[in-house]
Amino acid sequence: MEAPAIELRNISKSFGYITANKNINLTVNKGEILSLLGENGSGKTTLMNMISGIYYPDAGQIFIDGKEVVIKTPKDAFDYRIGMIHQHFKLVDIFSAAENIVLGLRNEKFNIKQSTAQIKKISEQYGFDIDPSKKIYEMSVSEKQTVEIIKVLYRGADILILDEPTAVLTPQETEKLFAVLRRMKEDGKSIIIITHKLHEVLSISDKVAVLRKGEYIGTVNTAETNESELTEMMVGKKISLNIDRSEPVDPQDRLVINKLNCINSDGLKVLDNVSFTAKSGEILGVAGIAGSGQKELLEAIAGLQKLESGEIIYNNPKTNSSDNLRDKTPLQIRELGVRLSFVPEDRLGMGLVGNMDIVDNMMLRSYKKGKSVFLERKKPRTLAEKVVSDLEVSTPGIETPVRRLSGGNVQKVLVGREIAAAPTVLMAAYPVRGLDINSSYLIYNLLNEQKEKGVAVIFVGEDLDVLIELCDKIVVMSSGSVSGIVDARTSTKEEIGFLMTKKAEGGNSNE
Template sequence: MTAVRLAGITKRFPGVVANHDIHLTVRKGTVHALVGENGAGKSTLMKILYGMQKPDEGTIEIDGEQVSFASPADAIARGIGMVHQHFMLADNLTVLENVALGSEKLYGIGARARRRIKEISDRYGLGVRPDVLVEELGVAARQRVEILKVLYRGARTLILDEPTAVLVPQEVDALFENLRGLKAEGLSVIFISHKLGEVLSVADDITVIRRGTTVGTAVPAETTPRQLAELMVGSELPTPETAESTVTDRPVVTVDALRLAAPGGKALLDDITFTIHAGEVLGIAGVEGNGQTELVDALIGLRSADSGTIRFLDEDITSLPTRKRREQGIGYIPEDRHRHGLLLEAPLWENRILGHVTEKPNSRGFWLDPKASQEDTRRIVETYDVRTPGIDVTAASLSGGNQQKLIVGREMSHGPRFLIAAHPTRGVDVGAQAAIWDHIREARREGLAVLLISADLDELIGLSDTLRVIYDGRLVADADPATITPEELGSAMTGAATGHLVAEEASAATGHLVADEATGTPEIVADEASAATGHLVADETSATPENPARKTPETSAEAPESPEDEAR
């Protein structure tokens, strides 16, 4: 029996095909895992199934009957329920009120609803207490409330979007126990994840999505994480690789005992000390939410340090405002380009001015110089291969990779001495990724100091001259990128190892992919089912699980774009 069948689903967004000819069949009473990298199209597909978006082509069948959803309400009526990664609960209401909210017609808001909640909770072993305020609940309990909310509305098929991203290992186990309970009652679960160990341990079937289309299905019992990872990322991907060292002994940026505290007094950054020399790339590894954002903010001047100093080219810039820092030659590739790097509804040439409005060619004294900046935008578009029909289109109409190339071009155009590159290739296609790496390498050769923050450990290891690991706001370990493996780095990122990391044996590891993107909490990976030794490679672009090509010459990174890329 099939619960859900998606056939030939295609969804186009401006300039991008998010889903292309996707096929997915979910059997009744099973957990079906949908795996793929970030940006592979999983979320779009689930939005289509949940009625939030309409497919351009293809059919949806529920219980053998073809349906068309105009809104999530239609999907709910058909027994589809979605548990979002970010919970949709009102903190100051009780569990009962949260569950009944919007579905008052089903069982009222009083005793009947309470009885029903108890009933569902007992039946599936959710352990939900109806009269507790949601604000008193922990993350895992909130998640169970979300699941109950969906069941309360009569869902027979549950979509769980990255449910384990916010949970600690014991909670993950408990969740999986709940999922098995649901399965035993004949319900179906679609489980979205990119943590392969988890997927293999809980799923009955696996469908892999890559670059917007289904590239294969797998049976967990017969699949290794390694095979799954290969399905997920494909092969023949370029690897970041720096050639001989260009590090000099001229310090460009010196950070000394930097401390930054949250309003409550908790240290977000503590005793951060490092020096970046001309021609050096300092890579910061760490699970997201361990202080990387704060470090970048402190360096660019968006937050001021509580104590400690930042020196740039022999000048103390600790108290300089952002604009002065940028004028003096600090380039900035922000982590979230939509929030910090672009004016989405402004034309490209105005985006070229952003951040450098006081500098040539954008302005002459008090006056803007639109002609010159337009001219220069054309140059950037050409030099940095920004794919656009013109410089008057809005930044929002470009794809992520092209937006990023524009930002990189803009920042490089002002001769920076120090570049802050936060996730420079996040959400960027393979071709653009290689180009951005090239630009960073080239600037490094010319004496640029770079602070590289990335969740892509291969990128970090491949580009960096020096590696530091950040954990809970402190730099806890350092490593030599020439010898360290992603796996060793990964375990240091969980706080397990400190001090100088020395590679034991660089070849034996069979790492696999575990990615973490959205949660702010440090995450420890539960990994019981897989035989793999290493873990933790976070990436949303195109990490290869291992990096056998580490010794290849630099040209390997300039390899042509991958076949899929050209096919589009």
């Protein structure tokens, strides 16, 4: 039998104390498409980066055509005919497609005519639709992706790695891409495709390899598996975390989200008829593969995201009035008396100012108070001291710039400040990402405390075990729309995992 095109044996990689990949084994034959499946943070991209020479494995071996190889740089990867198409395109905007494709090639003379002919030949062979002289900035997302794929083919790649290629494509464009991939497969190329969408996995691949939390779970033949088996492999058996959860007391509709629609700058629909209700005294979980619209949803509520249509109704418990928060700025929302706290995903880029100390960061929400033109640092200082001691922030002092703190401590500062504002709605996006066990539990407890105080908590998470044990209700998002709302007490990981990867049904639901 012919040696496999690429084989990985016991590949491991860790970053600090975090293990990204542990003893991974993979085999891809010539003329085969392998899907790499796994939740966020399961180590798929790290693994692929090691094959394409961006990272170097701590341990393990890589074989190409049966021979062991060392891949230290992306150039080595090219020499072994491995090409990766990254999720974020690496193209020069003001160059044409052809110029981007030949960019960086040293072993040939720059001859755009010859290159263009070559590009046309590749396009015809695999059925790409591309104008080599078109500039990148004039291109749609799908055209840019085509350029990236032709770029690696032009360099003679036989092993192609595609990192979530369909995330940015419409269903029609996805179909077109798959047709091209099938033609490449017939031509004897080996393809590894990372995707979260189960129906795509089933329609395109020959084999599926599953990773979970950095570990290799197994490889199955697509023909012999089904969605539920794959979901179970991906999310795993339920692990008990023993997070306390009290029964909601007197829940009332606090925030009513009604048919939100949002289109981002790339023209993609990132929120599609999203509707749900967040109640006081409840933790509402939001589950979904990263980029399913969670960020836009929270930012829309916080007044940072423009919407095409829909309403965000806030029921004020003090005045019993209802306000529509749509198209209001954060300042206007605050002036309405809406006490909305928001722990954004990007802690240092949005929630805090990295170069400012803890005191000045505490002031962010409150510095405007009072008529004086001068800042009042006394109260923020007291607050900073209180947060540091209550949440056990380990810091040299309250005058230390927050960027010098570790991830967990940065998060404690941010959550501490947001809770100090005595919110009625608290939104937290991935609040335990990158935190150790103890810090994570501290954050869960803080959220629970807020819930018991009657705050409507919205928790966007990625760990399904946590969502199931912490939340009361879970809204599952898939490609910008709500694919289901489940009761966290009775739901299973499989059910949520299935909803997360469910194909979007398009905008014609008559709900």
